[in-house]
Amino acid sequence: MKWFNNILAKVVPIMPKWSVSLVAKKYIAGVTLEETIQEIKKLNAYNFLATTDVFGESIPDIESAEKPVNYYLELLDSLKKEQLNSGISVKLSQLRLTIDEQKAWKNFQKVLTKAKENDIFLRIDMEDSPWTDKTIGFYQRARDEYEKTGTVIQSYLFRSENDIKELIFDGQTNLRICKGIYKEPADISFQNKKEISDNFFNLVKLCLVNDAFVGIATHDLQFINRCEKYITDNKIPNDKYEFQTLLGVPIIKTLKRLISEGHNVRYYVPFGSDWYPYSMCRLKENPDIAGYVFKDFFKINKENT
Ligand SMILES: Cc1cc2nc3c(=O)[nH]c(=O)nc-3n(C[C@H](O)[C@H](O)[C@H](O)COP(=O)(O)OP(=O)(O)OC[C@H]3O[C@@H](n4cnc5c(N)ncnc54)[C@H](O)[C@@H]3O)c2cc1C
Numbered sequence: 613m614k615w616f617n618n619i620l621a622k623v624v625p626i627m628p629k630w631s632v633s634l635v636a637k638k639y640i641a642g643v644t645l646e647e648t649i650q651e652i653k654k655l656n657a658y659n660f661l662a663t664t665d666v667f668g669e670s671i672p673d674i675e676s677a678e679k680p681v682n683y684y685l686e687l688l689d690s691l692k693k694e695q696l697n698s699g700i701s702v703k704l705s706q707l708r709l710t711i712d713e714q715k716a717w718k719n720f721q722k723v724l725t726k727a728k729e730n731d732i733f734l735r736i737d738m739e740d741s742p743w744t745d746k747t748i749g750f751y752q753r754a755r756d757e758y759e760k761t762g763t764v765i766q767s768y769l770f771r772s773e774n775d776i777k778e779l780i781f782d783g784q785t786n787l788r789i790c791k792g793i794y795k796e797p798a799d800i801s802f803q804n805k806k807e808i809s810d811n812f813f814n815l816v817k818l819c820l821v822n823d824a825f826v827g828i829a830t831h832d833l834q835f836i837n838r839c840e841k842y843i844t845d846n847k848i849p850n851d852k853y854e855f856q857t858l859l860g861v862p863i864i865k866t867l868k869r870l871i872s873e874g875h876n877v878r879y880y881v882p883f884g885s886d887w888y889p890y891s892m893c894r895l896k897e898n899p900d901i902a903g904y905v906f907k908d909f910f911k912i913n914k915e916n917t
Pocket of ligand 1: 736766794856859862
């Protein structure tokens, strides 16, 4: 199916924006903050937790970091005002990490300070491998200032086990583990699905046996079952882990079942006016996303049948 996904990924950017939006809207809470707040309220009403992300691009213009920073500050105030059960997820490229590390830290610190003032959890998303060290560095500095912070570890990278071992030392570590969305070279990453999945499972176990909180971010139903069995067999309390999902991916039956069986589930809820350039950029990085969305749109998915 690789060839099909590659073709799809080339076709989508030349389709009219309105037709792309018909498909994309399912995966996006909305363009405005108000729409997003309503979406999170709905999720919270069904006992789902949330983490919110403002769409953005790494535009080569330092000043334009002001826009995402202000969005995050506004978002943090709204989450507090509405007493919603939601954290935020931040991409450092949006705060200009790829351009100027010191300025990026200053931008990040504004968001971190507001998160701390408002007592809201802040997670730093993980981007492609040139930024892994710096992202982990930001996380280490952030948690010295505010304990309710976390980052992300990708199971396709060979380095991830060591990264976790370096991060887990005080029972305060909070990591989301996922497979990883970017295309990474074979000399630093697993390319085979089974290896990525097996490493994912080992990393989840590594966190749990070392008392680190783990967010298990996946839509792979077999993998969810595998983790659930480990958690149940080992009587892991539900304040040490949660399952995480992207908004719109059609696995609602499984998520509802997980909640009914006492697990916590968190939705990743992206929003913002920059959804189109953001989606095109992700599509270029990983054409498989086009295949997922195609399958979902035409209901070629186990949970849709
Ligand atoms: C909450 C959350 C946060 C994430 N944060 C990061 C991050 O910070 N850095 C990073 O590199 N990656 C991140 N990811 C993406 C992750 O790394 C994977 O690329 C993605 O979740 C697909 O892997 P999978 O485990 O779902 O398994 P797969 O085997 O890839 O997918 C299983 C099935 O899920 C469905 N599916 C998966 N992804 C999508 C999608 N995007 N749209 C529609 N259907 C889909 C498809 O039906 C697919 O067959 C995150 C994922 C989640 C759920």
